[in-house]
Amino acid sequence: MAAIRRSARAPALDELRAFARVAELGAFAKAARELGVPTSTLSRAVTRLESSMGVRLLHRTTRTLRVTEQGADLLQRITPALVTLRDAVREVEASEHAPRGRLRVTTPTDIGISFLAELIGDFSQRYPEVSVDLSLTQRVVDLVAEGFDLAIRAGELRDSSLVVRRLGGTDAQLFAAPGYLERRGAPRALGDLNEHDLVLFRPVHGRTRWVLGSGARELTLDVRGRIGCDDFSFVRAAVVAGAGIGLVPRLICARDEADGRLVRVLPRFTGRLGSLHLVYPSARHIPAKVAVFRDFLLERLSQDTTPQTGSRRR
Numbered sequence: 001m002a003a004i005r006r007s008a009r010a011p012a013l014d015e016l017r018a019f020a021r022v023a024e025l026g027a028f029a030k031a032a033r034e035l036g037v038p039t040s041t042l043s044r045a046v047t048r049l050e051s052s053m054g055v056r057l058l059h060r061t062t063r064t065l066r067v068t069e070q071g072a073d074l075l076q077r078i079t080p081a082l083v084t085l086r087d088a089v090r091e092v093e094a095s096e097h098a099p100r101g102r103l104r105v106t107t108p109t110d111i112g113i114s115f116l117a118e119l120i121g122d123f124s125q126r127y128p129e130v131s132v133d134l135s136l137t138q139r140v141v142d143l144v145a146e147g148f149d150l151a152i153r154a155g156e157l158r159d160s161s162l163v164v165r166r167l168g169g170t171d172a173q174l175f176a177a178p179g180y181l182e183r184r185g186a187p188r189a190l191g192d193l194n195e196h197d198l199v200l201f202r203p204v205h206g207r208t209r210w211v212l213g214s215g216a217r218e219l220t221l222d223v224r225g226r227i228g229c230d231d232f233s234f235v236r237a238a239v240v241a242g243a244g245i246g247l248v249p250r251l252i253c254a255r256d257e258a259d260g261r262l263v264r265v266l267p268r269f270t271g272r273l274g275s276l277h278l279v280y281p282s283a284r285h286i287p288a289k290v291a292v293f294r295d296f297l298l299e300r301l302s303q304d305t306t307p308q309t310g311s312r313r314r
Contacts, residue, residue: 013085016078018045019057023067023075099288100129106143107152110232111276112136115252116152123296130289138230143281149290150280152297154273165278165294167301172247172271174212175262180242187245187265190221197244198225199235210247212269219269247271251301276301 021031022042032039050057057071067075107116112134120132135141141148143162154170176186180197187193190212200208203225210221227243229235236253239246240261256262278294280286 012045012048015045015049015052017082018042019049019071020075020078020082022046022058022065023071026065028065098129099127099292101287101289102131102133103150103289103293104133104135104148105150105152105293106135106137106141106148108138108154108231109136110234110236110252111152111154113233115254118255119297119300122300123293126296127289127292130292132293143279149287150278150293153277153279154275162279162281165280165298167276167278167297170249170251170273170276172249172273173253173267174245174265174269174271175236175239175248175253175257176245176265177240177242177261178263180239180244181263181265183242190219190266190269193221193223193245197227198223199238199244199246200225200228201232201235201247202230203228211272212247213272214268214270218272249273251276 018031018035018041021035022028025031025034028039028042032042035042046058053074055070056068057074059066059068105120113136116134120134124130124132135148140153141151143149143151152167184196187196200206200223202208206226206228207222207224208228210223212219212221225244227238229238232249232252235246236248236256238244239248240256245265253262257264278297280290280294
């Protein structure tokens, strides 16, 4: 085969694509109809390609079109690459409409361990083409820089360019293990908590503040405890083990309460812990895997939280 001379300007992809379709179909008009462009556009693209390469690729007359030896050589070389590129584009387009691929999620450890594991298991059964890679960490992850699709975060969020979808409130309840209550008795009023062992979330020198509401009333208690941690999964586990009474999000204790491992204490009082949010980088061109995961969480958490429709930027 004749060698193809190199040129200073690399051929453009649209020029190579135009030449390949004209050569394969044997006519500019047919190729133009298939590609949805004017015949003159294809003609100019092939002319530019020939000029940049310094060789004639097509012999053209008013009645016939024939591929030259150099043109046949080029067509043979570029066709596999063009097919690969076309298939890659189609696969990416398909992934935007059908949920598939790797979904990278980050969330605090206590949220992930307490209830997200079960939800992700159910999600994977519903969407078997999506693989979920979950990272549990207490730090605030930079989603874009670290390549994550979305995050689940609790409490107040920092202002950013991320899109925030509120999943619902993270109200808490006072819980204790049945064994602890058998030993120490159940408190009948908030003041009785001073006589009990308390397990605290993020205490400072063994102290923290609990904000508890009952109907329209809201009370603030300064409480002390000998056990504390900055992770609700530990607080929950310590309370289940009978270490004391803890103010723990209902969301992460639902299974323990249903199975009898935990009992609500002073159930008319509810703690205010803020909201649970789904956070992702952009509101435009959301991948199908992100959209279905978002909708799945809203569906499953609706019984335990109060979802808020719509998206907003922070």
